[in-house]
Amino acid sequence: GDSVTQMEGPVTLSEEAFLTINCTYTATGYPSLFWYVQYPGEGLQLLLKATKADDKGSNKGFEATYRKETTSFHLEKGSVQVSDSAVYFCALISGGGADGLTFGKGTHLIIQP
Amino acid sequence: DVKVTQSSRYLVKRTGEKVFLECVQDMDHENMFWYRQDPGLGLRLIYFSYDVKMKEKGDIPEGYSVSREKKERFSLILESASTNQTSMYLCASSLGAGGNRNEQFFGPGTRLTVL
Numbered sequence A: 001g002d003s004v005t006q007m008e009g010p011v012t013l014s015e016e017a018f019l020t021i022n023c024t025y026t027a028t029g030y031p032s033l034f035w036y037v038q039y040p041g042e043g044l045q046l047l048l049k050a051t052k053a054d055d056k057g058s059n060k061g062f063e064a065t066y067r068k069e070t071t072s073f074h075l076e077k078g079s080v081q082v083s084d085s086a087v088y089f090c091a092l093i094s095g096g097g098a099d100g101l102t103f104g105k106g107t108h109l110i111i112q113p
Numbered sequence B: 001d002v003k004v005t006q007s008s009r010y011l012v013k014r015t016g017e018k019v020f021l022e023c024v025q026d027m028d029h030e031n032m033f034w035y036r037q038d039p040g041l042g043l044r045l046i047y048f049s050y051d052v053k054m055k056e057k058g059d060i061p062e063g064y065s066v067s068r069e070k071k072e073r074f075s076l077i078l079e080s081a082s083t084n085q086t087s088m089y090l091c092a093s094s095l096g097a098g099g100n101r102n103e104q105f106f107g108p109g110t111r112l113t114v115l
Helices: none
Strands: A003-006 A011-014 A019-021 A023-026 A032-038 A044-050 A056-059 A062-065 A075-077 A086-093 A107-112 B004-006 B010-013 B019-025 B031-038 B042-049 B065-070 B073-078 B087-094 B104-106 B110-114
Touching: A003 A086, A011 A019, A019 A107, A023 A032, A023 A086, A032 A062, A044 A062, A044 B104, B004 B087, B010 B019, B019 B031, B019 B087, B019 B110, B031 B073, B042 B065, B042 B073, B073 B087
Parallel strands: A011 A107, B010 B110
Antiparallel strands: A003 A023, A019 A075, A032 A044, A032 A086, A044 A056, A056 A062, A062 A075, A086 A107, B004 B019, B019 B073, B031 B042, B031 B087, B065 B073, B087 B104, B087 B110
């Protein structure tokens, strides 16, 4: 079956540091890939997505590129802020998308001033 | 904006009680989903529905059932709550299948405690 593996945290960085959160996947066919973010006490919000190989998703300074050859979708940001502190989930959906998302276990990111 | 609402943010129930968690979406989405979120396990799919009165089991359906009598509403039912069902429950919806239609929008979650 499908699976998503992401680095588990917590990951602690100083403000303005460079961020990478690794995500690799196993799936049949050509999945769509997503990064969701969950701020404290809230539900999940879509951060960015990519639907085919070599697509780059971007939003709020975050980027991730769909790499089919390495089955990866690593999340990056050049300069993090305290407000980026949250839990980040990598996820995929395969086939037509009528099924649910397959999630990684989440990475807790803590940004210190 | 798509809005997905859940009936309660926090719920405390006793072992053996029947529990209903309600979810409503206001954007005429075809698909609706129920997940549970546990520390160290991420989110796991319980049930989903791609049409009124249709339902499909997800990865962990045991101990749960669902109901979708109207397109906008998807209910999760714990027939006899147990302590191992203490968790955060998240509802989501999506427009449909394929391309941009499969983007899922999440509600704020219901934190259920079973004593």
